Amino acid sequence: MKGKLESSERERLVEEGKNLKESLVTLEEDLVKLKDELQHVAQSIPNMTHPDVPVGGEDSSAIRKEVGCPREFNFPIKDHLQLGKDLDLIDFDSAAEVSGSKFFYLKNEAVLLEMALLNWTLSQVMKKGYTPLTTPEIVRSSIVEKCGFQPRGDNTQVYSIDGTDQCLIGTAEIPLGGIHMDSILLESALPLKYIAFSHCFRTEAGAAGAATKGLYRVHQFSKAEMFVICRPEDSEFFHHELIQIEEDLFTSLGLHFKTLDMATADLGAPAYRKFDIEAWMPGFGRFGEISSASNCTDYQSRRLGIRYRPSEPLQTGPKKGKANLPATKFVHTLNATACAVPRMMVCLLENYQQEDGSVVIPEPLRPFMGGIELIKPKLK
Amino acid sequence: MSLHKLRLAAAVPVTISTFSSRLFLKPFPNTLTLGLFSRRLQPRKPLLVRAFSASAAVQDIPANQTTVSSVARRPQWKASIDFKWIRDNKEAVEINIKNRNSNADLDAVLELYENMVNLQKEVERLREERNNVAKKMKGKLEPSERDRLVEEGKYLKESLVSLEEDLVKLKDELQHVAQSIPNMTHPDVPVGGEDSSAIRKEVGCPREFNFPIKDHLQLGKDLDLIDFDSAAEVSGSKFFYLKNEAVLLEMALLNWTLSQVMKKGYTPLTTPEIVRSSIVEKCGFQPRGDNTQVYSIDGTDQCLIGTAEIPLGGIHMDSILLESALPLKYIAFSHCFRTEAGAAGAATKGLYRVHQFSKAEMFVICRPEDSEFFHHELIQIEEDLFTSLGLHFKTLDMATADLGAPAYRKFDIEAWMPGFGRFGEISSASNCTDYQSRRLGIRYRPSEPLQTGPNKGKANLPATKFVHTLNATACAVPRMMVCLLENYQQEDGSVVIPEPLRPFMGGIELIKPKLK
Numbered sequence: 053m054k055g056k057l058e059s060s061e062r063e064r065l066v067e068e069g070k071n072l073k074e075s076l077v078t079l080e081e082d083l084v085k086l087k088d089e090l091q092h093v094a095q096s097i098p099n100m101t102h103p104d105v106p107v108g109g110e111d112s113s114a115i116r117k118e119v120g121c122p123r124e125f126n127f128p129i130k131d132h133l134q135l136g137k138d139l140d141l142i143d144f145d146s147a148a149e150v151s152g153s154k155f156f157y158l159k160n161e162a163v164l165l166e167m168a169l170l171n172w173t174l175s176q177v178m179k180k181g182y183t184p185l186t187t188p189e190i191v192r193s194s195i196v197e198k199c200g201f202q203p204r205g206d207n208t209q210v211y212s213i214d215g216t217d218q219c220l221i222g223t224a225e226i227p228l229g230g231i232h233m234d235s236i237l238l239e240s241a242l243p244l245k246y247i248a249f250s251h252c253f254r255t256e257a258g259a260a261g262a263a264t265k266g267l268y269r270v271h272q273f274s275k276a277e278m279f280v281i282c283r284p285e286d287s288e289f290f291h292h293e294l295i296q297i298e299e300d301l302f303t304s305l306g307l308h309f310k311t312l313d314m315a316t317a318d319l320g321a322p323a324y325r326k327f328d329i330e331a332w333m334p335g336f337g338r339f340g341e342i343s344s345a346s347n348c349t350d351y352q353s354r355r356l357g358i359r360y361r362p363s364e365p366l367q368t369g370p371k372k373g374k375a376n377l378p379a380t381k382f383v384h385t386l387n388a389t390a391c392a393v394p395r396m397m398v399c400l401l402e403n404y405q406q407e408d409g410s411v412v413i414p415e416p417l418r419p420f421m422g423g424i425e426l427i428k429p430k431l432k
Numbered sequence: 433m434s435l436h437k438l439r440l441a442a443a444v445p446v447t448i449s450t451f452s453s454r455l456f457l458k459p460f461p462n463t464l465t466l467g468l469f470s471r472r473l474q475p476r477k478p479l480l481v482r483a484f485s486a487s488a489a490v491q492d493i494p495a496n497q498t499t500v501s502s503v504a505r506r507p508q509w510k511a512s513i514d515f516k517w518i519r520d521n522k523e524a525v526e527i528n529i530k531n532r533n534s535n536a537d538l539d540a541v542l543e544l545y546e547n548m549v550n551l552q553k554e555v556e557r558l559r560e561e562r563n564n565v566a567k568k569m570k571g572k573l574e575p576s577e578r579d580r581l582v583e584e585g586k587y588l589k590e591s592l593v594s595l596e597e598d599l600v601k602l603k604d605e606l607q608h609v610a611q612s613i614p615n616m617t618h619p620d621v622p623v624g625g626e627d628s629s630a631i632r633k634e635v636g637c638p639r640e641f642n643f644p645i646k647d648h649l650q651l652g653k654d655l656d657l658i659d660f661d662s663a664a665e666v667s668g669s670k671f672f673y674l675k676n677e678a679v680l681l682e683m684a685l686l687n688w689t690l691s692q693v694m695k696k697g698y699t700p701l702t703t704p705e706i707v708r709s710s711i712v713e714k715c716g717f718q719p720r721g722d723n724t725q726v727y728s729i730d731g732t733d734q735c736l737i738g739t740a741e742i743p744l745g746g747i748h749m750d751s752i753l754l755e756s757a758l759p760l761k762y763i764a765f766s767h768c769f770r771t772e773a774g775a776a777g778a779a780t781k782g783l784y785r786v787h788q789f790s791k792a793e794m795f796v797i798c799r800p801e802d803s804e805f806f807h808h809e810l811i812q813i814e815e816d817l818f819t820s821l822g823l824h825f826k827t828l829d830m831a832t833a834d835l836g837a838p839a840y841r842k843f844d845i846e847a848w849m850p851g852f853g854r855f856g857e858i859s860s861a862s863n864c865t866d867y868q869s870r871r872l873g874i875r876y877r878p879s880e881p882l883q884t885g886p887n888k889g890k891a892n893l894p895a896t897k898f899v900h901t902l903n904a905t906a907c908a909v910p911r912m913m914v915c916l917l918e919n920y921q922q923e924d925g926s927v928v929i930p931e932p933l934r935p936f937m938g939g940i941e942l943i944k945p946k947l948k
Contacts, residue, residue, distance in 0.1 A: 143747070146746065146747045146748075147704050147743075149746065149749065149750075150704060150707050150708065150711055150743050150746035150747070150749070151704040151706055151707045151708060151734070151743070152706075152708070152734070155704040155706065156704070157701055157702065157703055157704070157743070157747065158701065158702040159699060159700070159701055160699060160700060163690070163700040163701060163702055163765070164690075164700065166702065167683075167686075167687060167690070170683070171683060171687070174679070174680075174683070175938065183675060183676060184675070184676060184679040184680065185673050185674065185675055185679060186673065186674040186679055186682065187673055188663050188666060188667040188671040188672070188673070188787075188788060189767065189769075189788055190667055190668075190671065190727075190769070190787065190788060191666050191667045192666065192667060192668070195666055211706075211729050211730070212729070212730040212731070213727050213728070213729065213730065213736075214727070214728040214729060214730045215728070218667070218668070220729075227663075227666050227667070227673070230662065230665065230666035230667075231659075231662045231666070231673065232662075233665065233666070234665075249679070251705065251767050253705075253706065271704075271706065272704060272705055272706060274702075422691065
């Protein structure tokens, strides 16, 4: 229409332009809705799975490693709840009045034990080059979703804050994933390795039965979490580094545990591969999960928008982005529990109890507890 | 008509059935005129809102005047308020209310109390009559006599039901207005606003710098210690990540504080950070008003705590303690969450005002005669801690308008923050006497005295009394961090770690700038 035209030709084109414009507007609206719908259903496609992962349900998980053996007791043992009462370490009853079930106060040496566990874990993991962090425990719900959790479903694990779009975190993985969201990192900055300490809050909706006793399943707990951001080719390596760190920590504490390669039905949507560690809890008479290490490959980074720009290769390759820079790629993210305090406390109290009712403190923790070697029954 | 019926007719001005349908605020007729209550109905006086102690020093809104929405929920619990004492000391109570700039309505309380007492008497009188009628009906009677008594019994029963309903409503209303009466005040507390607070002690002096100094935000950036920017994306403003040595510093502060305070006989605790909202109210906070400091959890009656004082107060609620168990002294560590709604301006920069922070809090439950002693013990502990860290600070005896409803007396400590160029509050120690315990229901039973006294409760045990409660900040981590970073900075950009903290940080003496 910029050229010189007959008036009838011009009118015909104006008419055609109008039709095209209207059709375009409608089609563009449809496209947006279609894209939204596509996102909505596609986001629930789970991550792909590592070829070595066993296919099947919980019983198909494979044991990668077993450390130690169940301690033999020559006296009737107590569970951690009983020890907690007798040694005046844990108070569930007052907390039930103040807050509700599955809340608790720690008292006396248990407070020192929590601090010792976190301090010691932090110092051990820092030695491996992990940067210590503390994180917000209130986050926007969109971050929770981008990490692969579902804040507002029925039976959600997530507490929401009234009158806001904010939630409480269930794990530091969430604010950790959020730190670098919508960013392009330099390849030279990778890997980024964090050890973060936070309180975690979980509704535990839908969890019931014997697997909820005492400290085993609670609404609020302290946790030290490791988080790695790396190049895709390195994530397998870091998955093994993370599980090794966990195994070293728990071996140092003298726990009897097994490392499991979790089967496909137990992975959860973000994980390409997941190693869980279950430790022997004599008071329960069974193994209980004390940590989990997941390689999420690019599942979270595609949602959080975490990319990196590879360094210049020596010769010019086919893949070049703007202005002759290499095209960005999505990073891989991994997360692993370094220390979930209540579960650790179950293990330590139940495994280290003595006939006289006292509990021995494992050696590595003693310097972090002012040298205390024993939790003794208190005189009444 | 029988004598009974005549009496009833005089007592109930209109027919019985209409009494219960009247507004419950209408007074019992033979004590007060009808119109008296209408002025109480509009507007609803806002309940007193207590400012969180740690924000009192630089608050922009005076604590006692924060308005509460007129549809704030009525408390679902009862405070054991000593109405007789209030009535017998009403001049002192009124003066106290004025001094504290409180919105409590003493006249309404006294009126409602009078009405309640009279209504109570009437209810008891009717009950007695009903019992008499019941007794009479057990004897041998003429049928006409029996019928009359049955009729009377019915009338009495119906009147009683509606009067009892009215009594319940009156008691609720009385509770509702009475709960906002603030605690009495220690005679030595200065009367007036913020500027009237008295300086009890001053320690140290401002450090002299011979180089241009940075504020804690700049130090936090330069030393890669604090990240507000990422947190703003992830969570919103006034959230932050601590990194590197700042994490070790937070843990060292808490570990060291805990060990110092434990030496003074305080029991260490960690607490739930989600509590039922009723507990928050019983401690003197207002979870659901406008400008509330309290985050509520969606779909529940639960809130996040703004201070460990709340779950600490709750531990022994609705209990009777033995005198021999007192005092109970706790040092509790928790994360605290505050909306900081209504706080704006320069007094919100960086770590000074944040939504989430770690705090170690001391809490004491004791006999009434001991609370003054423990208030001094608590402030002494705080002063010793801050002196050990080499801070320059002053201890203030807060004036009446700055006390907040629960505190009988409040000492705040303000430390010198060179980056701000002024003092900022780092701790607060309150003696709440029996304000919280009357709401939380914490009593103790005195030990047997040597001779029998007049005050004996059931079964010859001494009558229970309300305990006194006190709370004091041992360490509010972000404010401490502001002080330490700003005061201990060096010309080369590093920050010296105070000696007491070094053993708790693996021996680190200096936070050095990192090589890039």
